[in-house]
Amino acid sequence: MKTSFVFFFGIVSISFAQPLIPSDRDGLLNGEGMGLARFAEMNGYPGPKHVLELKDQLGLTPDQVLKTETVMNSVQVSAKLAGADIVKAEEELNKLFESGKVTEKTLRARVERIGTSRGRLRFIHLQAHLKMKSILSANQIQMYTELRGHASH
Numbered sequence: 156m157k158t159s160f161v162f163f164f165g166i167v168s169i170s171f172a173q174p175l176i177p178s179d180r181d182g183l184l185n186g187e188g189m190g191l192a193r194f195a196e197m198n199g200y201p202g203p204k205h206v207l208e209l210k211d212q213l214g215l216t217p218d219q220v221l222k223t224e225t226v227m228n229s230v231q232v233s234a235k236l237a238g239a240d241i242v243k244a245e246e247e248l249n250k251l252f253e254s255g256k257v258t259e260k261t262l263r264a265r266v267e268r269i270g271t272s273r274g275r276l277r278f279i280h281l282q283a284h285l286k287m288k289s290i291l292s293a294n295q296i297q298m299y300t301e302l303r304g305h306a307s308h
Contacts, residue, residue, distance in 0.1 A: 177245040183238030183276075186231045191277045195284035201291060201299045203227040203283050209302055213295045222290045230283040237276040244269045 182189045188202065196202055203226045206213065210220055248265045251257045288296065300306050 177242060180242055180245075183241050184235065186234035186238060188234075188280050192280040192284050195281050196303070197305055199288075199296055199300055199305075200284035201287045201296060201303075202280075203230060203287055205303060206287060206291065206299065209299060212302055213291070213298055215291075215295070219290055223287065226283050226286050226290070230279060233279045234276060237272060237279060241269060241272045241276065244272060 177183065179189055181187075188204070192200075192202060196205075203223050206215070206223050207220070207227060210223075215223065244265065248262075248269065251261060251265060291299065
């Protein structure tokens with residue numbers, strides 16, 4: 156009985172010892188949108204990922220596909236770099252608390268850095284939606300909106 160308690164306690168300790176921050180870590184490292192451009196999406200500014208998924212239904216020309224792929228690739232590279240920066244900053248913040256040496260001044264600086272980085276990431280995703288608006292025709296945008304279920308908005 157004593158062995159199973161130690162075993163169980165060891166598993167629980169290991170799972171709690173690994174930082175769970177940021178909760179969106181995988182999405183950040185993979186360059187995912189995570190709803191950061193939802194305002195754009197809901198207001199007729201298509202996202203490159205979904206445009207490529209719907210390229211046949213939207214009747215994209217080869218030039219539109221190429222331009223959309225270029226936007227998508229640019230977002231992926233930029234978002235992954237920004238996401239890695241956020242994860243690193245969040246992990247540093249965690250380590251600061253773990254060390255017990257956190258002060259209000261260092262806390263403010265770390266949190267503001269994270270906020271700036273998250274703002275930069277959101278800009279990357281929103282900018283992609285803005286670019287897509289100039290690549291697609293008005294009819295394609297309307298069709299995209301309907302296909303994505305945003306027509307009633």
